[in-house]
Amino acid sequence: MAAPFTLRKIGVPPNSANLTEARRRVFDFFRAACRSLPTVMDIYNLQDVVAPSQLRFAISAQIRNNAHVTDPKALPLISVSLVIDLLLFKGMEELTDIVDHAKQRHHIIGQYVVGEGLVQNTGSKDQGKSDFLKNFYTSNYV
Amino acid sequence: MASLSATSLSFKAPSIQSTRISQSISFGRFQSSKSLRLQISCAAKPETVQKVSDIVKEQLALSADTALTAESKFSALGADSLDTVEIVMALEEKFNISVEEADAQNITTIQEAADLIEDLVQKKPAA
Numbered sequence: 001m002a003a004p005f006t007l008r009k010i011g012v013p014p015n016s017a018n019l020t021e022a023r024r025r026v027f028d029f030f031r032a033a034c035r036s037l038p039t040v041m042d043i044y045n046l047q048d049v050v051a052p053s054q055l056r057f058a059i060s061a062q063i064r065n066n067a068h069v070t071d072p073k074a075l076p077l078i079s080v081s082l083v084i085d086l087l088l089f090k091g092m093e094e095l096t097d098i099v100d101h102a103k104q105r106h107h108i109i110g111q112y113v114v115g116e117g118l119v120q121n122t123g124s125k126d127q128g129k130s131d132f133l134k135n136f137y138t139s140n141y142v
Numbered sequence: 143m144a145s146l147s148a149t150s151l152s153f154k155a156p157s158i159q160s161t162r163i164s165q166s167i168s169f170g171r172f173q174s175s176k177s178l179r180l181q182i183s184c185a186a187k188p189e190t191v192q193k194v195s196d197i198v199k200e201q202l203a204l205s206a207d208t209a210l211t212a213e214s215k216f217s218a219l220g221a222d223s224l225d226t227v228e229i230v231m232a233l234e235e236k237f238n239i240s241v242e243e244a245d246a247q248n249i250t251t252i253q254e255a256a257d258l259i260e261d262l263v264q265k266k267p268a269a
Contacts, residue, residue: 027227028243034231052235053200060228067224 005035007099015085022084026063029088029095033059036099044105050113058112062091191256197232198252201225212253230255239263 016022037052046055066087069080097103195210202221204210210219216226230246233239233255239262249255 023223027223030224030227031231031243034228034234037235053232056228056231060224063224 005032005039007032007036007096016081019081019084022081022088025088026084029091030059030063033091033095036095040098040108043099043101044108046105046108046113049109055112187256187260190259191252193236194233194252194256194259197236198229201229201232210252212256213251215251217250226250233259237263239266 016025034056037055040055041047041050041052069083069087098108191212198204198216198219198221199210202216202219202225204219216229221229226249227246230241230249234241237259239259241258241262245258249258
């Protein structure tokens with residue numbers, strides 16, 4: 001067996017300097033999450049419910065949900081890498097909670113296994129909205 | 143656990159056979175069997191490439207009759223960078239290895255993935 005993977009609790013790391021570093025952090029987070037999957041399946045007894053590949057897909061779907069955060073023009077006051085850092089922080093928090101057994105089985109199954117999870121999380125933001133709503137913040141007269 | 147022992151058995155078998163052969167034949171033939179062994183360890187075994195292709199197909203949701211050669215690039219098959227990382231993680235789980243980040247950056251084709259897997263499986267201390 002490969003050496004068992006433990007989630008090291010690093011404090012809040014300094015902000016990423018550019019998109020490349022933010023990208024690297026996203027992949028590192030994804031790898032850490034995937035490597036914790038055997039532990040998670042063990043803790044919550046998910047062996048009969050779901051396969052690790054499905055959970056991996058759920059994790060990547062969550063990351064893809066926020067993949068649209070790359071356009072600097074859409075966020076004039078904040079840099080894109082800071083937003084990505086924040087999303088990663090929340091993701092890391094969620095992962096730590098799950099690995100620490102701070103959640104319960106029905107949370108995991110409801111959020112990551114069955115369908116699309118909680119209703120308010122379905123679909124990525126801003127997709128499918130009308131043009132009127134998309135331009136609402138920019139101007140009244142587009 | 144059962145699948146782990148099966149894969150480790152399949153990797154060990156050829157090397158055991160070749161060492162037996164090299165011990166039993168005369169000195170004159172020793173060179174050729176040694177070079178034969180070197181040939182096997184350089185290229186990834188076809189069964190490894192096949193397993194990698196299966197995982198790639200499943201991950202990218204390709205139809206079963208998509209032609210996948212060893213040189214197919216992941217990006218050509220419609221995988222973005224997150225997909226590539228996901229494929230590497232699936233391979234990690236299947237072959238029970240641990241791929242470092244530096245190695246993972248260089249994987250772009252199926253052949254490279256299979257070679258890296260073979261490398262890591264051989265380096266892993268025999269369980």
